Amino acid sequence: MKAAVLYGPRDLRVDEVPEPTVLTPTDAVVRITASCICGSDLWHYRGFTDKRGRIGHEFLGVVEQVGSEVATVRPGDLVIAPFVISCGVCPPCRGGWPTSCVRGAGWGGPDRDGHLVDGGQGEFARVPLADGTLVAAPVDPDDSRMPALLALSDVMGTGHHAALSAGAGPGATVAVVGDGAVGLCAVLAASRLGAERVILLSTHADRADLGVKFGATDIVAARGDQAVAAVQDLTDGQGVDGAGECVGTSASWGTALALVRPGGTVGWVGVPHDVKDGLPIWKMFGRNVNVRGGVAPARAYLPDLLPEVLAGTLDPGPIFTDTVTLDDVAAGYRAMDERRAIKVLVRA
Ligand SMILES: [Zn+2]
Ligand SMILES: [Zn+2]
Numbered sequence: 526m527k528a529a530v531l532y533g534p535r536d537l538r539v540d541e542v543p544e545p546t547v548l549t550p551t552d553a554v555v556r557i558t559a560s561c562i563c564g565s566d567l568w569h570y571r572g573f574t575d576k577r578g579r580i581g582h583e584f585l586g587v588v589e590q591v592g593s594e595v596a597t598v599r600p601g602d603l604v605i606a607p608f609v610i611s612c613g614v615c616p617p618c619r620g621g622w623p624t625s626c627v628r629g630a631g632w633g634g635p636d637r638d639g640h641l642v643d644g645g646q647g648e649f650a651r652v653p654l655a656d657g658t659l660v661a662a663p664v665d666p667d668d669s670r671m672p673a674l675l676a677l678s679d680v681m682g683t684g685h686h687a688a689l690s691a692g693a694g695p696g697a698t699v700a701v702v703g704d705g706a707v708g709l710c711a712v713l714a715a716s717r718l719g720a721e722r723v724i725l726l727s728t729h730a731d732r733a734d735l736g737v738k739f740g741a742t743d744i745v746a747a748r749g750d751q752a753v754a755a756v757q758d759l760t761d762g763q764g765v766d767g768a769g770e771c772v773g774t775s776a777s778w779g780t781a782l783a784l785v786r787p788g789g790t791v792g793w794v795g796v797p798h799d800v801k802d803g804l805p806i807w808k809m810f811g812r813n814v815n816v817r818g819g820v821a822p823a824r825a826y827l828p829d830l831l832p833e834v835l836a837g838t839l840d841p842g843p844i845f846t847d848t849v850t851l852d853d854v855a856a857g858y859r860a861m862d863e864r865r866a867i868k869v870l871v872r873a
Contacts, residue, residue, distance in 0.1 A: 528647025529854045531580045534572030535862070537855045542579070545651035548640050550594035553655035555604060558666040559675050560584035560646045560871045561845065562857050563608075564705050565796050570858050573798065581646030582608040582632040583678040586873075587666060588659075589649070597656045603666055604659040605831075606645065606652060607824040608679040610636065613657025623824040628654060646854055646871055660827045662835065672842030672870060673834045676710065680868070681830060681841040682823030683794050684710025684771070688718055690792030690818040691767030695719040700756055701741075702781045703771030703795060704732040706844045706868040709739055711769040711794075713841055716740025717833075724759060726752050726780070732867060735843060749776065753783045760786075767792055770818070774799040785814055793818035845870040 530540040545554050561583045569576040588602045598604055610630045611623035618626050630636040633644035636653045643650035652658055662674055673681075684707050693699045693715035701711045704727035715723045716739060724743040725736040733744045745755045756765060764786035770777055773795025781791045782805065793816060804816070833839035847866040849857040850873075857869035 526648040527851055528644060529580050529851070531569055531577055533577065535570060537570060537580070537858050539852055539854060542647065545643055545649050547590050547592045548651065549638060549653065550592040551654050551656065552592045553588050553595055553598060553652045553659065554590040555586040555606065555650050555652055555659075556589050556873075557584045557586040557645065557648060557650055558603075558873050559586070559671055561675055562646070562854070562861055562869045562871065563679060564707065564861075567858070567861055568796070568798060570862060579633040579641075579644030579647070581644040583675065583680075584645040584650065585671070585675055585678065586650070591655060595655045598659050598661050602661040603664055604661050605674055605677055605827065606650070606659055607682070607827070608632070609820075609824070610642065610653050611657045611824055612654045618657060621825045622822050623657070624820045624822050626657070646851065648851065648873065658824065660824070660831065662831060664835070670834060670837070670840075670842070672845045673840045674831075675870065676841040676844060677823070677827060677830055677834060679821075679823055680706045680844060681710045681714070682826045683707045683821040684712070684769075684841075685714040685826050685830065686818060686821035687711040687769035687771055687792045687794040688714035688720070690790070690794070691715070691769045692790045692792070693718040693720040693767060696721050697766045698722040698724070698760060699767040699769065700724040700726065700765045700784045701769040701771060702726050702777045702784070703769070704729055704736065705771065707794060708769065708771035709735055709844055709867070710841050711771050712736050712741050713739035713839075715769070717839060724756055724765065735867070738843065749780060752780055756784050764789060766790070769794070771795050773797045775801060778804065782808060782814055787812040787814070790815040790817055794821055844868045848872055
């Protein structure tokens, strides 16, 4: 079968790799019908990490085979695979934190049994702990809601985690730092949660436009101190109740912490990749600034978000601005690397 394989910085190829089979009784094998490229895949692609080999962690597809202990999905089911494998029964899973599962694993890395897990960008994937990981959706692989369903594998759940962690809710004023797919989904999530004002920081007109479609009430086309001053103006000098931090750099953290009012909360989901000196704890102390968040428990949010996507009342699908075939996945990486695409969908 074919799969995306990363060889080195900006060297991504489609290779022939072994087709997966059921290795343990809790495995399923899924024929991937749609996957996508994540901003965090780009960190590997750009050479900021030393990860090589199979790549991709956001996909959906049709179950082909299941092991003897798999009970919740059957061959033929269309399933969503969240970005982390989880068992569904350990204390962190039961507590709502499946991305911290004690038996968890990542796509493209080793599982707890020592077997290599397939990446999500390929024709098939073996899914360990299928009952805990996969969620079935009663739709066909060519359903028009497929982009929205695919977004539930990571970015919509992650945006929801940012908004929820930032305290978005009825009456709240929130700001979102980061206008990538996750930031835009955080806007959509904050709006869904009933936030009265959702301020998106975006200096890219196409991303700002999508932000407005997703419910942003205000766009601040500035960064850093200028953005903070603009948000102070918009909030009568008070600052926002909550800020979604959807980037993961020292600069985005500095902005998010400065945007919130005393007692406000930064909801953070940006994978930290440039926060060298830690957080300015004394600035936080003096203003009672709260920090909540981390790696999003996307699997735990699926029971809430999936019915709304199926009903057509929640549609993060427009974050996909480009579609490529698996054979052309390298072109999709280039489009995201060069910021020509917000997010790229990969069709089988
Ligand atoms: Zn992702
Ligand atoms: Zn678990």
